[in-house]
Amino acid sequence: MNNFTTDVVIGLEIHVQLNTTTGLFCGCPIKPAEPNTATCPICLGHPGAKPLVNEKALEYGAKVALALGCKIAPTITFSRKTYFYPDLAKNFQITQFELPLGNNGHLVLDDGTIVRIERAHLEEDPGSIIRETESVLVDYNRSGVPLCEIVTGPDMHSPEQAREFMKKLLNILGYLGVYDPNTGIVKADANVSIKEKNYTRVEVKNITGFKEIERALQYEIQRQKSQDVKLETRGWDSEKGITHFMRNKETEADYGYIVEPDLPIFEISQDWIRSIQASIPELGEQRAARWVKDWKIDETDAKIIANNLDVADLFEKVAKKSKPIIVSRWFRRDILRQLNESKLELNDTKFNENNLAETINLVDTGGATQQVGSNIIQLLTLQDISPGDYVIETGLQQISDSNELKKLCVETITEHPKAVEDYKKGEENSLQFLVGQIMRKTKGTANAQKVKELFEGLLK
Amino acid sequence: MRISEFVEAAKKGNINIIEHTKKALKEAEKINEEYHYITAWADVEQQAEQLQKRQEEGNATGKLFGVLISVKDDMCVKGIESCASSAILKGYKPLFNATAVERCIREGAIILGKTVQDEFGFGTFGDKAGIGYKKPKNPVNKKHFPGGSSSGAGGLTKLADFPHLSLAESTGGSTAAPASFCGVIGITPTYGRVSRYGLIDYANSMDKICTMARTVEDAALLLEIISGQDEHDSTSAPEKVPQLTDIPANVNGIKIGIIKEAFEGADNHVRKQVLDAVYQLEQKGARKIEISLPITMKYGLAAYYVLAMCEASTNLAKYCGMRYGQHEKLSGNYNEYFSRVRTQYFGEEVKRRILLGTFARMAGYRDAFYTKAAQVRTKIIEEYNNVFSQVDVIITPTMPITAPTAEEVKKLTPLQHYLMDVITAPINLAGLPHINVPCGQHNEMPIGMLITGKHFAEAKIIQVAKAVENNE
Numbered sequence: 001m002n003n004f005t006t007d008v009v010i011g012l013e014i015h016v017q018l019n020t021t022t023g024l025f026c027g028c029p030i031k032p033a034e035p036n037t038a039t040c041p042i043c044l045g046h047p048g049a050k051p052l053v054n055e056k057a058l059e060y061g062a063k064v065a066l067a068l069g070c071k072i073a074p075t076i077t078f079s080r081k082t083y084f085y086p087d088l089a090k091n092f093q094i095t096q097f098e099l100p101l102g103n104n105g106h107l108v109l110d111d112g113t114i115v116r117i118e119r120a121h122l123e124e125d126p127g128s129i130i131r132e133t134e135s136v137l138v139d140y141n142r143s144g145v146p147l148c149e150i151v152t153g154p155d156m157h158s159p160e161q162a163r164e165f166m167k168k169l170l171n172i173l174g175y176l177g178v179y180d181p182n183t184g185i186v187k188a189d190a191n192v193s194i195k196e197k198n199y200t201r202v203e204v205k206n207i208t209g210f211k212e213i214e215r216a217l218q219y220e221i222q223r224q225k226s227q228d229v230k231l232e233t234r235g236w237d238s239e240k241g242i243t244h245f246m247r248n249k250e251t252e253a254d255y256g257y258i259v260e261p262d263l264p265i266f267e268i269s270q271d272w273i274r275s276i277q278a279s280i281p282e283l284g285e286q287r288a289a290r291w292v293k294d295w296k297i298d299e300t301d302a303k304i305i306a307n308n309l310d311v312a313d314l315f316e317k318v319a320k321k322s323k324p325i326i327v328s329r330w331f332r333r334d335i336l337r338q339l340n341e342s343k344l345e346l347n348d349t350k351f352n353e354n355n356l357a358e359t360i361n362l363v364d365t366g367g368a369t370q371q372v373g374s375n376i377i378q379l380l381t382l383q384d385i386s387p388g389d390y391v392i393e394t395g396l397q398q399i400s401d402s403n404e405l406k407k408l409c410v411e412t413i414t415e416h417p418k419a420v421e422d423y424k425k426g427e428e429n430s431l432q433f434l435v436g437q438i439m440r441k442t443k444g445t446a447n448a449q450k451v452k453e454l455f456e457g458l459l460k
Numbered sequence: 461m462r463i464s465e466f467v468e469a470a471k472k473g474n475i476n477i478i479e480h481t482k483k484a485l486k487e488a489e490k491i492n493e494e495y496h497y498i499t500a501w502a503d504v505e506q507q508a509e510q511l512q513k514r515q516e517e518g519n520a521t522g523k524l525f526g527v528l529i530s531v532k533d534d535m536c537v538k539g540i541e542s543c544a545s546s547a548i549l550k551g552y553k554p555l556f557n558a559t560a561v562e563r564c565i566r567e568g569a570i571i572l573g574k575t576v577q578d579e580f581g582f583g584t585f586g587d588k589a590g591i592g593y594k595k596p597k598n599p600v601n602k603k604h605f606p607g608g609s610s611s612g613a614g615g616l617t618k619l620a621d622f623p624h625l626s627l628a629e630s631t632g633g634s635t636a637a638p639a640s641f642c643g644v645i646g647i648t649p650t651y652g653r654v655s656r657y658g659l660i661d662y663a664n665s666m667d668k669i670c671t672m673a674r675t676v677e678d679a680a681l682l683l684e685i686i687s688g689q690d691e692h693d694s695t696s697a698p699e700k701v702p703q704l705t706d707i708p709a710n711v712n713g714i715k716i717g718i719i720k721e722a723f724e725g726a727d728n729h730v731r732k733q734v735l736d737a738v739y740q741l742e743q744k745g746a747r748k749i750e751i752s753l754p755i756t757m758k759y760g761l762a763a764y765y766v767l768a769m770c771e772a773s774t775n776l777a778k779y780c781g782m783r784y785g786q787h788e789k790l791s792g793n794y795n796e797y798f799s800r801v802r803t804q805y806f807g808e809e810v811k812r813r814i815l816l817g818t819f820a821r822m823a824g825y826r827d828a829f830y831t832k833a834a835q836v837r838t839k840i841i842e843e844y845n846n847v848f849s850q851v852d853v854i855i856t857p858t859m860p861i862t863a864p865t866a867e868e869v870k871k872l873t874p875l876q877h878y879l880m881d882v883i884t885a886p887i888n889l890a891g892l893p894h895i896n897v898p899c900g901q902h903n904e905m906p907i908g909m910l911i912t913g914k915h916f917a918e919a920k921i922i923q924v925a926k927a928v929e930n931n932e
């Protein structure tokens with residue numbers, strides 16, 4: 001039936017919440033609100049209400065599909081997927097079945113594995129269920145939020161690959177600006193089977209985020225190796241770190257799809273596709289590859305900087321005002337660290353291409369030490385200062401004057417006879433120690449390279 | 461008096477709206493006591509008072525100023541119980557007006573109330589209003605059924621002597637059938653001509669809001685008002701709405717298509733009187749052309765029922781006693797609760813259609829039924845389009861029989877029941893505009909002629925209908 005050969009076979013179905021301002025079929029705002037207040041007759045499925053397609057959501061969906069290399073369908077066709085559940089206001093979900101918005105795309109992993117994208121389609125989110133001890137409550141605020149569902153082929157062979165896929169996908173979504181990593185939810189269902197159990201397929205539902213997917217799959221593969229495997233649907237419990245039985249595949253609902261008769265079938269024009277295609281920015285991976293090729297930037301640095309669209313944009317601007325390789329090191333070492341530590345978004349900091357380029361160039365031309373440069377970058381997270389003025393005002397220009405430095409070195413040699421002795425015995429570390437003493441004395445403004453050379457001369 | 465004459469008089473202040481309306485309301489209540497056409501009353505007097513005030517302030521505008529409009533129960537009227545005559549929606553008061561209703565109100569109409577129907581539109585005779593509803597009676601003879609599913613609309617239009625128009629609705633013949641059985645004008649427009657916003661769905665790809673009146677001109681007036689694209693319904697058509705009123709009754713040179721099979725299936729007296737009416741049109745200059753619609757006549761009804769039931773079974777899924785309408789004491793899991801509410805409050809016919817519709821779209825059957833029916837539908841539309849390149853209108857009997865009695869209907873099997881729609885179902889499936897015009901009686905029961913036109917040719921069928929109306 002299948003022609004799998006690998007030990008593990010994994011396929012993913014990923015639901016991404018698109019960050020449109022209103023619902024997929026109604027004008028309700030998508031933002032946190034008191035339960036059941038951000039609703040209207042359409043998303044509550046009132047008799048007589050009719051869905052209206054949100055064009056922004058179509059555009060976002062098409063962006064995702066095109067960025068994943070999918071072909072866009074000739075028409076937009078929605079369908080009804082019928083099943084009874086309290087969070088589903090109409091007891092059917094409007095989704096795409098016959099003709100997904102995009103199909104036949106792919107995403108390539110670092111090891112060259114091609115993961116096929118079988119379909120990328122739009123659908124509405126149901127409401128949310130809040131479980132109480134004896135009953136459940138339903139909040140329909142989420143009902144009608146646009147989701148993009150992305151279905152891969154069974155093309156991944158390890159939890160790590162699944163993690164990498166998710167990471168790459170999230171990177172693309174971030175670049176497209178169709179998904180908000182702070183408020184949006186990305187949920188994955190994974191189909192996983194192993195050779196040892198004849199590739200009996202188990203679906204694991206409700207996995208959130210790329211770290212979880214690796215954990216969930218690692219657990220599930222181990223479970224399959226040690227237990228009987230049946231065709232079934234299991235749920236991922238991230239707190240306990242286990243998957244648990246949900247239902248048999250045989251008893252799964254038959255969704256009885258029909259074409260959504262309240263929405264006409266829209267023709268998609270080539271012009272529309274072209275305009276969407278044109279609005280897709282150069283994606284992270286392509287960008288990183290270009291930097292490596294054109295600017296000889298370290299591949300790992302390039303990938304890490306390209307991970308976030310805003311950071312990558314800023315990097316390019318700064319690189320053009322300085323030396324790209326040096327700028328990439330500053331980004332990797334200082335700028336990304338400051339973002340991480342401060343937990344700030346780039347837009348919330350005072351970083352800009354001018355103050356960063358000035359800082360980097362100042363250090364590069366010997367106007368300030370590496371240490372002072374790092375300090376300035378830390379300050380730039382919160383206040384827009386002029387690096388040049390700052391160095392002058394605080395007397396932190398780099399001391400490169402040989403006579404002044406030589407005086408300090410001689411002073412230090414007399415203060416630390418033990419270290420001097422150790423150095424002469426061949427201990428390289430003690431030279432580092434002596435340089436450190438000078439840096440302390442000068443509050444980091446000494447030119448470290450020069451100090452090192454001076455010591456080497458004096459202690460010959 | 462034509463509606464437009466009444467409106468002119470009302471605007472001028474020659475009629476006291478409050479007194480006139482009170483009198484009309486009394487008359488409607490009296491009819492209702494005997495015939496059971498109204499399921500919920502709007503606050504008629506309050507609306508009349510407002511209009512009277514407007515008139516006195518010199519602000520009397522609108523093509524329906526002071527006219528009472530009854531609304532089929534499956535159309536939402538804000539704040540008035542709107543249930544599609546189903547017990548499961550008991551107590552449901554919509555938050556908004558259907559677009560058709562809203563357009564009437566903007567033209568100065570007074571909403572009278574909601575008219576009874578077969579539950580969710582599922583019926584041909586008008587004997588299938590939901591659990592707990594009083595059965596409507598034929599306005600000509602109470603022993604007979606009024607026709608369905610727009611039964612209340614047909615009956616009230618026939619009996620109301622006050623100026624009155626009715627908003628009806630058709631999915632597969634629900635306007636034509638009661639119009640024929642009650643002896644009134646019923647216009648079903650092209651699919652998409654009138655916004656469905658606010659219409660409680662039966663089969664969304666076929667549902668059409670329609671008009672009923674005692675004269676072609678009045679039914680056309682109401683249709684003209686409610687037609688046109690609406691941003692709330694993306695299936696509403698962008699086509700420009702032509703003038704539908706004051707069309708002259710001229711059939712000179714009109715080519716009338718006659719489908720032989722449609723006449724063969726009808727009772728003798730029905731066939732004879734419809735053909736007599738066609739003969740009179742020929743005398744006025746129309747030309748009769750025999751046409752044939754083999755695919756339509758053979759598969760139209762089956763395709764209609766498959767698609768209509770598939771769509772209906774999804775539309776009715778939301779009625780489960782949870783968010784609106786009938787509620788029950790909570791017990792068991794959600795599945796048990798939903799099943800209990802649905803078992804208790806849906807009528808027999810509704811359950812039958814949900815089961816059939818669900819079956820026809822299940823994996824394994826879907827291709828053979830749902831998908832095949834959709835393909836047949838395309839073929840049928842093609843076949844009609846071909847015919848309309850040869851003729852202007854098609855004329856058939858509306859119903860193969862006159863309004864039956866309860867005893868007569870009881871003898872019908874469900875299949876015979878459905879066969880009543882053999883003429884009306886395919887044209888509804890194809891979304892073609894059609895009009896029922898009374899053209900005689902048999903044992904006092906009205907006989908209806910059906911004039912069908914091509915898509916968006918409402919003006920043409922109205923033109924021919926006026927000539928029939930003028931027949932001797």
Ligand SMILES: [Zn+2]
Nearest residue numbers: 026028040043
């Ligand atoms: Zn809404």
